Amino acid sequence: MEMSQALAALGALAQDTRLAVFRFLVEAGPEGVTVGRIGEALDVAPATLSFHLKELSRAGLIANRQQSRFIWYSANYETMNGLIGYLTENCCKGQPEVCGIDCALQKKPTASRGKKVCA
């Protein structure tokens, strides 16, 4: 992941409504949830929710598909994993003896950087 995308993702998640929406979608699974149901579940006004969904989309953290009158939003797990990899990249210089066993998995230039948490 590039810094600009990581920044966009972090900025998108650094807001209470958006963080709640993202976690709600992460938990909901690949099928996703309609805008109406999200707003209902989290008690957010339509215009406000739309604004935040747009922000999460722009950051690549969520995706959507239209089905009839409804728009289903779902989490983009690939971006989530990319962000985690970006944050932990080269952790402790990849010296597991320094900071813990899992660090060995965090070295930089592997095929897909960082640890994969969820496909």
Next chain:
Amino acid sequence: MEMSQALAALGALAQDTRLAVFRFLVEAGPEGVTVGRIGEALDVAPATLSFHLKELSRAGLIANRQQSRFIWYSANYETMNGLIGYLTENCCKGQPEVCGIDCALQKKPTASRGKKVCA
């Protein structure tokens, strides 16, 4: 991790200078780096760097210790892992068959929530 702390951490990381500082410290390891060396390495003015270090500290993402005239800042790996766990919590309802094998490790109420990436 509580939402308020996750929000603070995400907000702290959602800024280019701070993200660069944090990653620099993650890579530097537990010993840390002095303010002067950070500013030099990343080319940030003292007042600006101080402002950002304060922000990262407030979020619990970094810690510091004073040694003589120097202040050494280091990454707080526990907060980093806590944040990752918070983001991936209950991923896909913990159904690995839905989104990938590692999801099984992301169920909610374990002793220390989420996956530990680096101690």
Next chain:
DNA sequence: TCCATAATTCTATATTTATGGAAATATAAA
């Protein structure tokens, strides 16, 4: 076609955040 519903865009206002020069504080060496 007409109407109801789903969702987004527009707009104005309020709030938060970033920047860096100048001044202040703190530690240590001369």
Next chain:
DNA sequence: TTTATATTTCCATAAATATAGAATTATGGA
């Protein structure tokens, strides 16, 4: 004690972001 270095705080300005009412677009049912 004087001086130099390390870091922070203060301050004003500039820029980005959040909120929600009202208007708009789009889809499907009557």
